[in-house]
Amino acid sequence: MTSQPYLVQPPRIAAGLVNLFTSAKEAELIMGDLHEEFSQLASTSGLAVGRGWYWRQALKTITHLVFAAFRTAPWSTTAAVAGGFMLRRLIAGVPEHAIFAVLERYQVYDHHFKVYAFFASTGIGIGHVFSFLFVGCVVALAARGREMAATTTLSLIYGAMIGLALLVWMTERPGHEYYLWMLPWNLADLFAIVIGGAIVRMRRSPANTLPSGA
């Protein structure tokens, strides 16, 4: 029986992530190598083993590429991350100001209280997600070729700050669940930074965005 291992496709999400984190030059080689070894492994040890191997390799490669970005271009990558952090501080109050300006302009509080309540709570949360998305895009634009490394790092920094804030809040004010209510929004903010990076990365090399054959 003749086997045709190349007909088996690697996990699409893992392949897509590797593609996002690699530069256009690296993507062809790294994804080709991963595809080839995955096909060999899937045909000899089974699809599940092959998929597990692919995911392990993908995560290790992504981790390596993030560190490599800081090793090869430490100043520009760090500057992009620090710039993103400062930009976020600069525009932190914009969503609230904009939303309340519109609500007051149209006197929403007096005529449509439910709408007012929605925009004054959920609307602000959504506004912040968009502001983080904007920051992610700007950071990625500044860190050309290392878009995902820079935005992932910024997201991890915010993640660490949120974790620390949560710990302090829970220690100092046990029983108050306000911060837990905020947590999904905070996680969405972190995700938005990385999505911003992915958008810029995809716009820069549309031909290499999707894994071929996937």
Added chain:
Amino acid sequence: MASPDYLGEFEHIVVLALLRLEDRAYGVTVRQEIELRTKREVSIGAVYATLDRMETKGYVKSRLGDPTPERGGRSKRFFRVTAKGVAAVNRTQKALQSMTEGLSLIGRYT
């Protein structure tokens, strides 16, 4: 006088893998050769980062191969060690030999 450049640990391993593989050296075979001989799992990203760095230093050269279906229609890049790379391996090997000369390491700290 500029001091001669030595290879880092992983660079050393990668160059030795290239020398072993001769004209069959590309990402997959290099990664597999290292895993087979060192029994340590290596990511393809680490292999390429090292190869790129060594190509910049002039220790290795590469050429693109043809796209193949088992790679999802992507090309491979074959690598070979340059004379400068071989000199760097020799220099590193000599330094290591000189540092380990007279030491009996086996069983010493086990």
